[in-house]
Amino acid sequence: MNRTKRQEDTHFWVLKHIQENPQISQRELAKELGISLGGVNYCLKALMDKGWIKLHNFSNNPNKLQYTYLLTPHGVAEKSALTARFLKRKMFEYEALRAEIAALSGDMAEPVDERAL
Numbered sequence: 001m002n003r004t005k006r007q008e009d010t011h012f013w014v015l016k017h018i019q020e021n022p023q024i025s026q027r028e029l030a031k032e033l034g035i036s037l038g039g040v041n042y043c044l045k046a047l048m049d050k051g052w053i054k055l056h057n058f059s060n061n062p063n064k065l066q067y068t069y070l071l072t073p074h075g076v077a078e079k080s081a082l083t084a085r086f087l088k089r090k091m092f093e094y095e096a097l098r099a100e101i102a103a104l105s106g107d108m109a110e111p112v113d114e115r116a117l
Helices: 003-020 026-033 037-050 073-106
Strands: 053-057 067-071
Touching (some): 003 026, 003 037, 003 067, 003 073, 037 053, 067 073
Antiparallel strands (some): 053 067
8 A cells, every 4th residue: 555545544544533532632542543642643733734623722621631633624524535535445455355365265175155254
């Protein structure tokens, strides 16, 4: 997978997690996505620069490090576009994998039951 697709996938997953849990910390996000804390910070800054998310700090919150990440209307639209491209790519990968399994199972004495996979 090339760098642009990996970056797009990371943006998709970050936006998805933020939309589901706006108060997620960068550390939690890094753990859930399996990327470094620095990588999450870099991604969040890039998404803010693009205007896809905004950061909100509750001034009356005693924990001044607690932020909420909110998708902007532009961010919601971009997440939808990313979702469509992500699904299209994953469906293509799925079909290619099914074809590869079918070809390999033809080489076996007993065919593979796809439902067992």
